[in-house]
Amino acid sequence: GMSVAPYEGLEPDQITKALRGATGGKVDEKSKLWSDGGDAFLFHTGIVLKAACEHEQAYRDFCIAKLEGLEHARLMMLLEREELEKRGLGLEDLEAALARVEEQMGTYAIVAEASRNWFYTPFHHAKLLAMVEQVVPTPRGGEIASARVLELVNWLGLERPDTSSTDEEREAYAAYSRDYHNRLATRSETVHPDLLRPMSQLQSSLEWALLGVPAMHKEQRQSFTLNSRGLIEKLLRGEKLRTADDIPWHSVERGEVDVSQALYGKFVGLFLPPTQFGEAGDMMQRLLKQRVMNGIRARGAHGDKWREMLPGQTDVLLMMDEAHLLLTSDDVLLFST
Incomplete structure (x- = not known):
């Protein structure tokens, strides 16, 4: 009945860490290749998902601001037209x-009034994973990213690398390159700002989705995506984890429950037993606990002066029943702190 947002306040690497914690944070050496590959899919798609949410909102805000300015200009023109009509002067230019x-x-207005396509939630994370996984065979052999991934890459504003091998392809890429640089010069707001910085993480993650995933061996790619998708799908199975409006938690982006209040001396309880909520309850607890742990780690930047630098924050007492199910190796490293 409460509104809880699993990804709220978490970065993609923290989400990956929390989801991987479902195995207790320890991975058998024989399975390490597949778990590491699965984590790469979670991390890179998480980076792209976060960027897509940011870019969609930022560009929408830009369009709304532009609309307000244009509406004012239009009103001034209408008043001027009325004045010119009274004076019997020409109206063609106006x-x-x-x-x-x-x-x-x-x-x-098309952008300002459009519904959002991307949300920072497990549901949309799973949607993006499926998009990246679906590669397309080429007539010359090999595989390339799907049209949906290519569309997302273009929308975010990554300059596609030149992979042409024929004169026709080189000519087409030259035309694309001219259009792209014209976009940078005249419509830079349509490009995510991280892509204007050299060697950004977003650039690396988009190139991974565009080139790296299609280049993987089919069986290897399927094993990686099965590994990563399996973790997110546990969150999607939480049928009983819903808001009062009957919205599943896996689709909530902003929740009313702020577990980080534990950093300020508040009591926060998480009771989502697997017997009642299945594996989704366990996964939700991990994600919410990760949010508190991040706050504790952030104190390390201030050393012994964290109480002065972070007014209102207090010591935190963490109590866990069934700790062997919730602890990860990452938690153990935090104990000394």
């Missing part, structure tokens, strides 16, 4: 300028 403004308003 009408043309008004038409251009209204056309621009229509373009920005």
